[in-house]
Amino acid sequence: MSRTSPQVTGWLLLLPSLLLLIAFTHYPAVATIWHSFFSTPKGAVPASFVGLENYRLMIDDPVFWQALWNNLWFALGTIPISIALALQMALWVNGRIAGRGFLRLAYFTPTVLPMIAVANIWLFFYTPQYGLLEQITGAMGLPSHNWLGNRQTVLGAMMIVAIWKEAGFFMIFYLAALQQVSPSLAEAAALEGASRRQYFWKVLFPLLMPTTLFVLINALIDAFRMVDHIVVMTRGGPDNASALLLYYIYQVGFAFWDSAYAAALTVVLLFVLGLTAFVKFRFLDRRTHYQ
């Protein structure tokens, strides 16, 4: 090996990973775009080129728009709250609070559980009449409410599940960042007479900015990728009120078996993720070190 040129060795080492990456990430991404311009093959009828027909269909499809809007609201509703909670959790757990170990455990545990298990637990939690939520609201004399069966509340109920699952995960990144912050900064700020509030907003928060951006990107991807809880809890219902984009793709592709239309829908999802990737590589990674 030592006589082989570094050129060849480098490529050989890379080859297995590269082949698999191309086969299951790059090829399917390109093939999705290609297939979105064709019709779905049905039995003996092969796929034929239909140009933008699938996209025309999509623009006229109210369920697509509903799923896309749901997903945007879902992202908007979950990301800021889970990031704020994560930061607060990290500050508490990083400080000298009684029962620190227990709290860290409590916050982080939902992260370890499978989303599918979490969804089952929350389904039970939300169950009309029997669920704990109903028992609490019932004890307070409030009327019974079917949280997952109502168009108005179902998406909000799903957001709470996502926040509960993700906040502890994001807390870890803040915790890691906080442990890098020198304690002398807090001492200096205190000597200058800064309040804890000023210290947080003027010193700590700007210092944590790279972490916040990192968490933000991850949260954004997760918001468009996580649909396990939808499959278990609502199947997109009632009336598509909780359908997210990937869930709709799953429905079209594997319940209606319309692979061409599913491909067109996936192109939209790829566009969203590609945009996120572009922002990350173009703007955020300038400050972090890739070398």
Place this chain on the structure above:
Amino acid sequence: MSTEAGRNTAGRMLEPLAAWLLGLLWLLPLAYAAWTAFHPPEFSTRLELSAPLTLQNFVNAWHAAPFARYFLNTFLLVTMILCAQLILVTLAAYAFARFEFRGRDVVFFLVLLQLMIMPDVLIVENYATMNSLGLRDTIVAVGLPYFASAFGIFLLRQTFKTVPRELDEAARVEGASALQVLMKVYVPLARPVYLAYALVSVSHHWNNFLWPLIITNSVETRPLTVGLQVFSSTDQGVDWSIITAATLMTSAPLLVGFLLFQRQFVQSFMRAGIR
């Protein structure tokens, strides 16, 4: 954040209270599920301290579906993915960290793209690929798209880059080949990173759901997550005692592992997170 109270003592008292309230709130759904799973069905929604404890729900759940097989499938799946990842990721990270070759930067960028556009969203095309490979409804098909991991490559590349070149060169002077240098110098030094990566990978693939749901179709291939979903959505109606027992049972290995190795877990996720 909650520094409204500034330096006054009321604020100092309120903060731990809020922290604990949130902590208890966070454990509430889990505690409720545990209550239901460990008590007879008639107490499943009645919180009475005198209610007798029982394991019957777990016994019933275990016999109601082939969970032993599902556990085996998940175990095989997670082990297979981890082994493949460790080998592939090590080789690729070594190439990126220590070899000069034409097109390296472009290829590295192509690898990083997988961090954003993962196989999880390319379900339609990957299903078609598995179909044409004749792999549909196999455990290999569940794992194959994840064998090459951009995240792992990136994580290890960063670690390998911190290894002093002198160690590398000293080994080469003694006549070691590139692969020998990798195994004797780089891999041992990266042990904590391997541990971190392994924990993240195992918990990720233990929990994965949508892709296995699509690609598997039989008891012999279904991982636990899909098995649990099939079980709780079809067979059981609304018997929450058994469903919660099954739910806790399927997450138990991860949960127990997490409780035992809490420090390592948290540190692994931290280490993996600082990219």
